[in-house]
Amino acid sequence: MNILLEIMLATPFIGGLLAFIGGKVHRWVRYAVAVTFSFLTLIEALVYYNATIKGVVWGSLFGSKLVLQTNPISWLFLFIVTAMSFLIVIFSIGDMEEDKIKLDSYYMQLLFVEGAMVGIVLAGDLITFFMFWEIMSWTSYFLIIYGGKKSVAAGYKYIIMSIIGAYSMFIAIAMLYVKAHSLVYADVAATLAHSSATFVVWTVVLLGIGFFVKAAVMPLHTWLPDAHSEAPSPVSPLLSGVLIKMGAYGLFIVLYGFLSVQLAGNIMPSVFSTPILLYIIQWLAALSIVLATFLAIMQEDAKRLLAYSSISQIGYVVLGIATGTSLGVAGGLFHALNHAIFKGLLFLAVGAVIYRTGTRNLSDLGGLVKKMPYTFTALLLGIIALAGVPPLNGFVSKWMIYEALLQKKEVFLLIMAFIGSTGAFLYVYRLIHSIFLGQLPKKYENVKDVPILMQFPIWVLAVLTIVFGIFPGLAMNVIVKGMKLFGFKPIAYTLFGFPQGTAMGALKVINISAVLVVAFVAAWVLFLILSKSRKVSQYDNYAAGQVVTPELKYNYSFGFYMSFGRVIKSILKLGIERIYNYWVDAAKVFGDYYMRRVYTGNLETYNSYIVIVVTIAAVAILLGGKLW
């Protein structure tokens, strides 16, 4: 049984290689191999449902064991990774066309990214973790830059920031190694338990920078909007839905696997009964939520909008995880799952639109509802989930996070989280309106819905939003069981929500759903009966008495929230990216004009360098070997 962990880790990599080799034979071989192996990985992952396996040693390096492990929390992320990858592979077959772009190594890279993420989740020690983390970085870099010219620049930004984040982690890992000489999670935890506060804070901060870069928490998010929007359609959901969750997973492991709330509370002051470190993380997450929401509102590009929305949503995940209470952490983890599902759904649906129309510019689109009804319905479900409206899944996890914040009486954070949620309504409405409602541009009159291969993953995800929305207990099963291992008090839950009486409000989603359905039906009936409006064809409209010819169709999807934008302009001007660019440029100028000019090309300068070195030595000798 234990050996299966290694097999499972190897499966995607082997699959990737086979897909590459098989692709040389025929492209359908490649597709078949990719689908088979990603499905195999999914099956292998399902085997471990709720299993806890500790310490499968698969090697050793520099005296530290390399370990694989799994537990329910890992399984949660494992499920996200494998399920999403499987769906994305299927979607890719429909979406990525051989004749448009060279695909000989695409599936290999896709499976490699999957394998790397499986490795991260299964890692039982920090070397394994870090190794797969880096592998994930560069393999996903190659995926991002599949999208053509603009994506190359985005990928460059992504890989550089990833490397910086990874090296920040590297220092922390090296510090831990030097201290403990073993990087197995348990040993690390034991070491941190006996370390000084400074050491702990440094470790967590350095590791945290690495995770935050990947998770795109606010000051370190700048790579994400470019990378996610420029990546090919099937890759975006992988990045947004899965890859940034690795940051959340890492944060969880560090905060609760290595540290614990009690330990953190012991060595540092607390605010709102939260250790200050966690409190800072909460604030960063909350800022991400609000600012990214505002930015998302102002986007003209569908995928960029979703990318900013990802920053905002991952903010909820991090906020939840950083609360430190059972409910909050569970909410955060659950939201990670939910976000993967609905953001995957949204990106795939938008990808489907792009597949048919070739543009992702919101103001160019419109009125596709009749042309792509299935995609429309799925996307509708997705945005409802994203906005946190019951009965879909986003609601439950957000509710848990709000509840946790309420219990801790962190009002400011709560307000910020609410703002994010409200803002989400604005941008998701924008999304669905601009794409599917309004006028249909003439050039899209022949658009059809996408093929079944692309519909399938979209609808699987759509169904999942409903399933997890109505039966949150399914996910709670795993999360609560896993959190027990990390020393959290278990929270009571039922299949449909949370029972009354455990120091928090009850939640029974099925009831809410029932109410909602009834209300919806009632409203619809009322609408039918009482409506005085005249039903017009979608294409039959006019403006101020003037007949609009198809060429002049009035389309108000550009500058949708312009007036709102004027209000929040000062916030948008913040420009974190500009600060980074300023420093990078300054460093470049310094390097260019002051550093590399030591190689003047002039031989006499070079010779005098030699003489100077010898002179320094001579001075040292004359001073009796004491130069410093």
Next chain:
Amino acid sequence: MILVSWVLIILMIALAILSIELKNLIAAVVAVGAVSLVISLLFLLIQAPDVAMAEASIGAALTMAIYIIGVRKTERSEKDG
């Protein structure tokens, strides 16, 4: 012998300075050859006849000849500095 070596070494240093400072490159090269020759005499003085012969034939003669060929193929005099 000590006196001879004093004289030779002073001569050697003088020739070396000349070889660096002379503007006429042929003359400078000849001065280097002369330095080598003086050095080979010094070698002889401190009981190293093998090396003296090598220095005289290789250092003084051949190297100088190669230098002179080189100077003839380029410029005869140092422009300035």
Next chain:
Amino acid sequence: MVNIANPILLVVIPLFFTFLIALSGSFLKSGVKYLPVIAFALNLVVSLALIPEVVKNGMVIATTAGFKPPFAIDMAVDKLGLFLSIIASLLGFVASVYNLFYIDEEPQEKFHALFTLLVAGLTWMIITGDIFNLFVAFEVTSIAAFGLVGFHRDKGAIEAGFKYLVMGSIGGSFLLIGIIMLYAATGTLNIVDIAQKTSHLTFQQKLFPFAMIFTGLGIEGALFPLNAWLPDAHPAAPSSVSSILSGIMTTAAIYAIIRLTNTIFDFNQIYFFLMIFALLTLIFGEVSAFFQKDIKRMLAYSTIGQTGLFFFAFSLNTVNGLQGAFMQMVNHSLSKGMLFLVVGGMIMQVGSRNIDDFAGLGRKMKVSSFFLAIGAFSLMGLPPFFGFWSKLKIIFAALQNANAFLVASVVIILLMSVVEGAYFFKLLQVMFFGKQEKDVAVKEASYGMLFSVVVLGTVLLIISFYPSPVIDFMHKAAAEIINKNYITLALKLGGL
């Protein structure tokens, strides 16, 4: 039957073939190009045959002229020396195979003779046990390299060659002064013998010879600020030569410094100073590499940066640090050697060294680009390639007895790694995703050239995915050097 496990053969075989090339050049004409291949194939056999003995005894010592070492020159191969000479032979072998298809300019026989001599000299530098012999090997290497750098005889090559020559001969003179100082102090030239006799010297007395030798070897070992010739010379040389220069020459010179420092000059006061050198080398190398438009120049600067990295690890003066340095040396030799070979093939196809002209090569020269990516990844230290393990080891070792300075150095190293990543990824994205403006007919490099690349790449991949034997071996080698086992072993095996 002669026992072929004799380190002296590593030097003598290539010399034999060098002279054979000179002899047969006039009637074999371009057929002489096969001679280096034979020479290095034999060398590879010899160096592999040395493995069992070195593993068994820790060291193999070969004497010359039938006398015992302090009275005659000996060759001493310890663990790392063995590893480096295997790499030198391997790189020499693949590069000479590469030359079969790469060198079409005259005078071929001179080129091949010098090339053989260059690799022979480098191996010689690695294995010699005598300090004056080290100087001779240094000069053999340098002078062969001067000629090879100027081989193309164009403006840049001549200028680079001349600069290298002037700096190299100043360095040679300093090296000789250092050696003669040691001779004056001890009356002997054998490294182990000197090490036995320097114990009565004061720090001051040891520091000067060390500074001289350090300056001399540092010029070949590409330490800032003695390395200014390198970014000119490496691009100017033919690519197979650049591969040797970059892959082995810096490594051999640094290894010589390491060996001398740990046998003759066993003092601890100097390491802080060396560390500053290493960091400066690293910073200036990587930063300059970032701004290059010329691909070979970029790789050359990257060599400087890598040298800084493993020199830093060495200057930690711990077993772990030295182990990291050795691993990085192996990584650097293999990957940089391979990169230059790959790039040579690409330059041949594209006809330019400008990075922008490499756009789109990833689709046209798939195998070459693939191995270029692997080499670049390994240099950057991305997993699962060997560079990752060595970088891991170096950082772990650096933080072992961390003080503020070491932590700062680690930050600098990692920052420079980011810079390194920045330029390598820039190169990769131009190659794989750039659009070629000009419509040049680019084909894959010829099979012979690919053969060399693939061999090196395969070796790199093997040690990447199965690193533990190398890591363990390097650990033993490092422990031997730090614990001064070099001297004990040499004494035991009759090295004195």
Next chain:
Amino acid sequence: MIYYVGSFLLIALGLYAVIIKKNLIKILIGLDLIASGVNLLIISIGYVKGGTAPIFSRAGLKASMMVDPIPQALTLTAIVIDASEMALAVAFVVLLYKYYGTLDIKKIRSLKW
């Protein structure tokens, strides 16, 4: 002792020429002077007061009365190496002159940064 001083001065003069002089030939002269200085230094180290050349050319010479043979052997090697280096250097200078039309080192810097 004067031999030492002479050789040091020769080395210093050579270095001076290498650093300060702009003319390529002068730089080569500097290199040559350094090399000669080092050779002189090596030989002077091997000298033993009152010693004779280490050649048993006639009977009656005692080994204890001879100068050190090793430095002489080393110098022999060094001289040949220097000469070969100089020959190569002159060849480079001739070619540089052909390309640049000048011997001024400051003007020969097409490779930089």
Next chain:
Amino acid sequence: MVRKVVYSIFLAIIVLALAMFFAAYPFGKNKMTVGEYYLNHGVAQTGAANIVTSVVLDYRGFDTLGEVSVLFAAAAGVAILFFLAGGTKREQEDLTKPNFVVRVGSRIIFPFILLFGSYIFIHGHLTPGGGFQGGSIIASGFLLLYLSYPGTRTNRDGLSIIEGLAGLTFVVLGLIGLFLPQYSFLYNFLPKGILNTIVSAGILPIIYIAIGFKVASEFAGIVDDMMCQVICRGGGK
């Protein structure tokens, strides 16, 4: 000017430090350890009267092999640099034609120079001098010839064959040592003979003769290359 002063001070510091170091090892003091061994045992072990020769060729013979390689490398380097792509025809340089006395004189002297050079390297193990000195004397004979007859061309193929043969002789003589029970490179396997006779000291005279030929041919080759007109490759970079 500032540069000059600053670097002069630097150089003064270096000289001072050098002086300080060598003050501990005064001139004329006996610093020998290994050297003493050579002086005491050299004659018995190698059979050469000239201990310098025995050190150069026997005890430290491997250095000499390197030295020969260096010279070879330099010659090859010069040949590469002055190689003419266009063919074998070399333009004659516009040297002023030497006068009659020089021409005839050099023609008369040339054989004597060769003889003298050969004498020196054949007696390398007995008297001062040897392969390097003799070889370079022969090469300077060639130089004289070139100077007095500017159009002279030597047979370069011949030179490089001599080079190669001489080098191979050295290496093969060394390699024979590996086939002997002593198992040592450059082992002096021939009988030592009687001191102070030509045929003594085993392989040393043979090696020195080989070296003599090699040095002569290489320097002659260098001079020959130097004398020819240089044509640069067009363009450059």
